[in-house]
Amino acid sequence: MDYPAVFVSTLFHSGTNAHFMHLQTDSYARHVALAEYYDGIIELGDKWAEAYQGCYEVIKSYPKEFHLATDPVKYITGIKTFVKDIRSELPDDSELQNIVDEIAGLVDSTLYKLKTFK
Numbered sequence: 001m002d003y004p005a006v007f008v009s010t011l012f013h014s015g016t017n018a019h020f021m022h023l024q025t026d027s028y029a030r031h032v033a034l035a036e037y038y039d040g041i042i043e044l045g046d047k048w049a050e051a052y053q054g055c056y057e058v059i060k061s062y063p064k065e066f067h068l069a070t071d072p073v074k075y076i077t078g079i080k081t082f083v084k085d086i087r088s089e090l091p092d093d094s095e096l097q098n099i100v101d102e103i104a105g106l107v108d109s110t111l112y113k114l115k116t117f118k
Helices: 003-024 028-055 072-089 094-116
Strands: none
Touching: 003 028, 003 072, 028 072, 028 094, 072 094
């Protein structure tokens, strides 16, 4: 498995899913939290991919299939688990792991907002 490709693809896809949920929610708090997430996760995913490619090689084998999520808390919780689980499979260069820390922080902050504010 090409873990860097799966990592970046999942982050980008999570931004798209969050954007759809952002447009469909009837909760203003979720609307705002999801907007912050999809804006931030795309930027951080791109940042990580460019840093990785600067250290290693251009990522070329992105997965072809994804799904559409509907429950924001369940979906972002899944992203949290995904980031935690795949982290050990990614290169351990400190500059790359620092970006993963930023991604984990964005995920945690988004979960807090989704669970707390209605």
